[in-house]
Amino acid sequence: MIDFKQFVKYSKPGPRYTSYPTAVEFSEDFTYDRYVEKLKNRDAKKPLSIYIHLPFCRSACYFCGCNVVFTSKEEKKVRYIDYLTRELELLSQTMESSSDIVQFHFGGGTPTFFSAEQLDGIMNTVKKHFPNFTEDAEVSCEIDPRFFNEEQMKVLKKHGFTRISFGVQDFEPIVQQAVHRIQPYDITKEAVELARKYGVESINIDLIYGLPYQTLESFKKTLELAHSLDPDRLAVFNYAHVPWLKKTMRKLDETTIPSPDVKLAILQHTIDYFTTNGYKMIGMDHFAKPDDELFKAIEKGELHRNFQGYTTRGGVDLLGIGLTSIGEGEDYYAQNYKELPEYEAAIDAGKLPFWRGVELSLDDRIRKAVIMDLMSNFKLDIEKIEKQFGIDFKEYFADALEALQPMVDEGLVAITDSAITVSQTGTLVIRNIAMPFDAYMQKHAASKKTFSKTV
Template identity: 55%
Template sequence: MKVDSSTAIDFAFLARYSTQAPRYTSYPTAVEFTQDFSYEDLKQAFQRSDQRAKVDSTPLSLYVHLPFCRSACYFCGCNVIYTSKEDKKDRYIAYLQKELAIISSLLDTTREVVQLHFGGGTPSFFDEKQLARVIELVRKSFPNFASNAEVSCEIDPRYFTPKQMQALRAGGFNRLSFGVQDFDEAVQEAVHRFQSVELVQRAVTIARNAGISSINFDLIYGLPNQSVKSFMQTLEKVVSLDPDRLAIFNYAHIPWMKKTMRKIDENALPSPESKLEILQSTIDFLTQKGFMMIGMDHFAKKSDELYHALESHSLRRNFQGYTTRGFSQTIGIGLTSIGEGYDYYAQNTKDLAEYEKAIDEGRLPLERGISLSQEDILRKSVIMELMNNLCIEFAPFAQQWGRDFRAYFAKELARLQEYIELGILIHNEKGLYTTPTGAMLIRNIAMVFDTYLEKSHKRAFSKTI
């Protein structure tokens, strides 16, 4: 069931139900990862995944973290290293090569690759020769890319040239995501991120001229000095640049976790009521401009495959965002990267010195992770189906797990009864389906199935609305 933007969303109701909850890019969430997950556990997980792939041909997805930035954007919650030194980037690439060699000794890297994503940091802070080198190393280690693989890169428009685009295109990249955030000068000043509409237009033109047909913009609402009026002006400019997709995230102010956020004047942050007004106006505006809402924070044109995947209940969300590909084992490469398998998650160290030390010792730079029990895997399937497609249907669940959903989750359904009685969650013989208002509260709904949440520190999570 898709989010029907023609049906009114009850924003006054939403405000009453905003609470701190995970974004569920994984289940269990990253706060549950521990150092109890050992290097031997990871090697065994790789072995199991290779055996599983022989039966069901599970493909691979690759995430490469390129962690360097020239300067800090105060809103950023990513793991980054600030530098202006070229030798640091070259040294990092040399260690990526060693890491890839270790991965190749532990995993069957001839399995099909259906997704590759370069994230950061600022991948486009690497010049064209450095980008070409990283691409070469990855493709040499993983030689079997699917003909329709999603190959994407995050781009900072302030650091993007035709030569970099040529290197990416030669490496098979077919999707780009530009960090836009906001065009208002007062907002840019407050978050230390300066870029004009003209600068972003030049970056988009470079991409379009190179044949890139799928362009995403990242925006953030809830930043300091934002208002409904200023953000609508930003959206007008954004739409004029003709992106295919938009990711519009709710700013999570967590200065106790990210030191750079302490530079933001909290008095300049919009109130929760103002943020909700911005969200409401954003949905109304983009719907009028032909964008359809995908999940809780993405929008796409009706011609985009994300929209078609939502219609057919085949959408999937991972650490890199929404994808139209089915389940694949994600291999995290580089500093702080997270890998995901059928029954595990594994995260590399965030410390560059520790990263280099591990690789010099001939082992992957694992810092923490988690092995999933069968109960975890079952609940993960439910939570991810809710997060991905905004519904859970009982027949496919019973076919996959051999259990009656309503009997197995009787307690959870009782906790959801309030939403059902209020009409924002539809419960019938076929399954659970969200209404447009319910879709906005999908994190609230998903968290009912999370058995870890009671012991988790909720302060680690952002507000649902």
């Protein structure tokens, strides 16, 4: 039995590492002209992943850390589609758009807050400008089961959507009430059955632990209900409480949020529950069935991580489209404006709505490769990194290896001449294991308002 109190010392602010460098390092030093140059010069033979942000929600879920716009006005959605269309036109004029599209994702907000006709129109526009979707492309959409109907599902089917991710978070009524998201089990069950009816290949369910009023016993019930829906994948996220960034989080009673040792107990039970019920833990917070491609990728050490989560589609550029979207190239990240007036003004001026980003140095690229491998595969092939970048790993990362020694002594991680391997217990604090390799952590060490806590 694990003594979770020993892990409380690891409850410190730290990144989730959906990118490296993280978004807090993005700045306007990476200029518009430099970004356009990157797009113009990219190799069209290299595959593309496309992310489109549909930011609107009818009302706030108090736990949400996403960039959303709350509205009930139809004209706002119509206006946004017009600007998305113009952004896609500008992109196709700026870059070669004949690349194979191997991954596509609708994120939110609530993508299905848009009507079936609107979703169909957006997809037709995407395919007009970026037509080469591969036959095995991973085409996915985030869905709030409270806003999902058969007409929308028909559109998703028509456009080849193979994965759907349903937001649930928790099935306990007291938790749902506290976070302002009332979503009875039956609504979620009906949404999952609708997706199955139309042959969706992979269904994911999102849960969050660390929400107000959650206990180990209450979350056990949520896990059982989620399992009863027979999802192919589950994402079980650690709630990131950042009220200094998200005003809606200030509505939560912090005294009702579970303590770090309770959260760790919930996470350990979650891991035990799903692994004994036929799922494999994938990366930091995902679980998948053995026949899922994520499962197969982690067995081969080929899992990758980007802003869309875990993926098998490594070595591709990510094109972020829409308000606040983030794109990724081999040596840069680029983010669109976060506010609608600025986003619209750029497009009205005939420019891409690019706001800021970061161009990666060689050191950034080396550290990114190390951190992303640890976060994805819980293992790092030291020799592979040395060959890829021409470095002596133990010399280059002497300070990081020294910082990891206490975790080695506790059995959380093992270090040999050829590999760094995270133990099953160590996966509970994988963000902490990755952090010593982060060259930017020292300048944020004194700040409690940069990252959410790791535990």
